[in-house]
Amino acid sequence: MTKHPTDLLNIESQFTAEELRVRDQVAEFVDRRVRPDIAQWYENAVLPLQLLPEMAELGLFGMHLQGYGCAGRSATEYGLAMQEMEAGDSGLRTVVSVQGSLAMSAIYKNGSEEQKQKWLPKMAAGEVIGCFGLTEPTAGSDPSSMTTVARKEAGEWVLNGEKRWIGLATAAQVAIIWAKAPTADETGNLVEKVRGFIVPTDTPGFRAAAIESKLSMRASLQCDIQLDQVRLPEEAILPQNPGLRGPFSCLAEARYGIAWGAMGAARDALEAALEYSQHRLQFSRPLSGYQLTQKKLADMALELNKGQLIALQLGRAKDAGTLENHMISVGKLNNCRAAIEICREARTILGGNGITTEYSPLRHANNLESVRTYEGTDEVHTLILGQALTGEAAFR
Secondary structure, eight states, X not given: OOOOTTOTTOGGGGSOHHHHHHHHHHHHHIIIIITTTHHHHHHHXXXXXXXXXXXXXXXOTTTTOOSTTOOXXXXXXXXXXHHHHHHHOHHHHHHHIIIIIIIIHHHHHHSOHHHHHHHHHHHHTTSXXXXXXXXXXXXXXXXXXXXXXXXXXXXXXXXXXXXXXXXXXXXXXXXXXXXXXXEEOTTSOEEEEEEEEEEETTSTTEEEEEOOSOSSOTTSOEEEEEEEEEEEEGGGBOOSSTTTHHHHHHHHHHHHHHHHHHHHHHHHHHHHHHHHHHHOEETTEEGGGSHHHHHHHHHHHHHHHHHHHHHHHHHHHHHHTOOOHHHHHXXXXXXXXXXXXXXXXXXXXXXXXXXXXXXXXXXXXXXXHHHHHTTXXXXXXXXXXXXXXXXXXXXX
């Protein structure tokens, strides 16, 4: 693949041949299967579920997990793949994130060996689609305030509650549902802790409905979930890491992918504006020949390159085992914020044509409003960084 014209620092030279091969394989899939139809999918608010088997064939589901039929790719390779997927559309990158970084990672990190053997190979192959039910109508940034509960009755778990903004829920065959449940502490006393449960979506009492009338992430699928006396066997509970550490470890995986993905959307928007400016004539000259246009392009390219370097640093640290949680917040906060501004500025170069689905920048900008909010708002990541700097937690 030809080096991107926006790569002012030759960041591509920092990747191995295998990393570039993985990147180019995903980029080819996006060029062939996503770009020709994404405008129509977005306009019609359709998630192209027919692409999911092909995404599984590419090894995208659980791509960075080891064993159980997963591709076992490095964190950097996974990041590059997410950059290319989101260059197509945030909604399709989110599919990979929900399936692999959230649902599969929940089982991989918190499940028993039997649970891993039962579910992960089928999920890696795309035979089973998963979702991750953490957020609630009144519990977003503060999951400790969730009201979904699990109680033991006659040797079964019974779940009741609501979840909101749950990706893929109406298409999923299995849901990872987080609920407050009685859990033995170190002294053997029962205390209430957040626990994960593997819930087949055909279980009586489980209902999912797609959220409609969205202005963002239209080529995607977010849902409400109702849990009404959902009865599960004892072995449905994820046994490892009781408490918020369980879901938070999965959120860290998703946030890492976003740091890369947001830069894919930004790069695509910038390159669309660059190409447009070189062919659009005004006052008998291409837009690219005007100083103000060049300033916009230069400023956007600088922010893109900085964001890509942040993502690369995160990837190398994750592969080396030195990545800390606050570092992920650097990437998520900075790169989402920068990507939105790049996409908005790119739209201005396109003028009125930029508000149509023929061009990608405004679609990306609209999608990024959701990406900026989910997996931790700007405010949450700002406070994570504040705590890293000062040692003081200021969340309450």
